[in-house]
Every structure is written in C-alpha cells, then in structure tokens.
Amino acid sequence: MPTKKKAAKALSKKTTKKAVAKKVVAEKNTSKKTVATKKPAAEKKKAPVNVMGWKPGVPKEKPKGRIYDGPIRVNAKPKKSDLIFFGVGGVPHSTNPKSHPGAVRRLHELGLGVYEMEFVHGVRIRPETCDEVMAAQKETGVRVTAHGPYYINLYSMEEEKVEASRKRVLDTARALEACGGDGTCFHPGFYQKRDPAEVYAFMEKQIGELADILEKDGCPVRLDPETTGKESQFGSLAELCDMGETLKEKNTGITIDFAHIHARTAGANNTYDEFAGQLELMKNKMGEEALASMHIHLSGIAYTEKGEAHHLELDDSDMNYEDLFRALIDFGASGRVVCESPALEYDALIMQKAYRRLNGS
Secondary structure (H helix, E strand, O other), rough: OOOHHHHHHHHHHHHHHHHHHHHHHHHHHHHHHHHHHHHOOOOOOOOOOOOOOOOOOOOOOOOOOOOOOOOOOOOOOOOOOOOOOEEOOOEEEOOOOOHHHHHHHHHOOOOOEEEEOOOOOOOOOOOOHHHHHHHHHHHHHOOEEEEEOOOOOOOOOOOOHHHHHHHHHHHHHHHHHHHHOOEEEEOOOEOOOOOHHHHHHHHHHHHHHHHHHHHHHHOOEEEEEEOOOOOEEEEHHHHHHHHHHHHOOOOOOOOEEEEHHHOOOOOOOOOOOHHHHHHHHHHHHHHHHHHHHHEEEEOOEEEOOOOEEEEEOHHHHHHOOHHHHHHHHOOOOOEEEOOOOOOHHEEEEEEEEHHHHHHHO
C-alpha cells in the first residue's frame, strides 16, 4: 500500500499535467480567435492620375469599342497642288478587303495620299503581298511608309535584344523597299535610368551603322527615328535633330510626331510660335532639305505629367492642328502627314480639309 506522501506526490503530478494541458488548449483557442478577428491590412490607395488632353467639354474617356462605319465625305480637289499629303497609319476602317494593297487603293478613292504600314508585332508580310502593294502604289501614286515593331530597343542592357532590335529595323526597311515605299519610322528605345549623353552616343552609333548596312545592300529606304511621347523614352526633338545633323551624309531623317512632343511636355508645344520653333530647329540642324521631305505623325492625344497616355480622335482633343498647319505653310514645308488617331481616315480628311483651307486651296 502506497504511503500518503507518495499518493500526494502522484496526485500533484497528475494535477500539474492537467493544468498544462488546459493551458495549451486555452492558448490554441486564443490564437484561433486572434486570427479570426484580425482585420485585413488597409490597402494603399493609388493617387488618381490626372489624364489631360481633351478639348473642354469632351468626356474624359479613352476611346474604345467605337465603330467607325459612318458616311465619309471626300474633300474637293485643291485649287493648287498640295505640298503636304495626308494619310493614315494602319488599314483604314472603310477598306474592304482589309489588306495592305486594299488600303492603298481605298486611300486613293478617298483622295488621300499616304499609307503607313504598321508592323506592330513583327515584320510579317509575304513577298507576293509586297508585289501587290508596289503595284497599287504605282497605279495610284499613294506614298507608302512603314512603322517598325514596338519591340525595338537599340539601347537594351541585353546584347541579344539589341541585335534583335537592329534586325527589326532592317527588316522593316527591306519590306518597305519591296513595297515601293520610303521612310522607315521606329521608336529607338529607352534611357533605362542611364546618362542621356551615353544613350545618345550609343543610339547615334547604332542608327549610323544600320544606315550603312542598308546602303551597302543597295536599299534606298531612309531611316526616320521618331520623336517619342514619354520622358523615359529616347527621342526628344533636340536629340533627333542633333543626330540628324551628325548623320546628315547618311540616308537618315526623323519622324516628327507633333502629338508626341505635345504629350512629352505635358501639354506644352501646342502654339504657332512653338511649332515654328520646332521647324526652325529642324532647319538649323538638318538643313532646308529636312523641311522638304517631312515624315510627320499627328493625332489627338491624352497625356499625364509623365507624357503620352493614349491617342484621341482629333476634334476630341486639345491638339492645335490648325496653328501647326499655318506654321508648316509659312515655312514652305512639304512631305507626308500620317494620322494615328483612332478614327484614321475620318480624321485624315479633317486634317486635309483644314490644311487646304489655310493654304488657300
């Protein structure tokens, strides 16, 4: 028979074990309750982005899902010859069938004179299609240009991406030659937080080398790097004019996108004096010939403090295109205007009509 002392000790151990077990259960229950009642962390609200660029009174909505199938009124023939010809980037909405050759013929029917082939996701065009575009171009007199893929970045940190970008520029120029056109437009690349002077030197070298390759191959197509719409992108007007001056002896020019310049400066560069200053810069850096064969892009455009947001229909926007045309006329400029608004041929005809009225024709 156990003594009282031993029995008390055993009872004490048993009691202690029970107490410990109860404590563990209590802690588990408390933990569960804590998790269940814990409030989710408050999400940080993003500051609203101030998107500008609309004409006063126009709803600030990104154009999407709009159908462009309304009647089209062709402009009267000019009383005097146009120095600037208008057209579109991409197949016009009213083209049937929708193809590059069909686009050239449709623009001719509308009295427009420029077609820019958009190789957005890659230069994919069959040789027989190139032959058809050339035939349509010769038949109609519509001028053909091309926009290179958006994946071009001649200042990538990865060598293979630079090589792929160089190939895309060359492929665009060669496809354009096969179509009987001229003027290869492309976005050169990005600063990637590097010194702008370093980026400029690299870009100038790359584009000069690409022009040399095309000349060696006997390809007559001009390389026209485009002014870009964001401060993060290489391609201010000053940079491209400096490059145009340095590479003057090579077959290079620029694509001046007045909407991009307007957006890049968050709403500046939209008056007659500012447009005249841009044309004066081109003339001083690149010579009078730069104004004699201009490759121009134009559209309405929405923008933020950081630059381009998206394109708008011309008359929904604050783009002061009439003062731009006045400046072009006063400088005796000639060349091509490619409309990149969502409305394409509808807005190209508005531009053409305004230009002819201001030009006295």
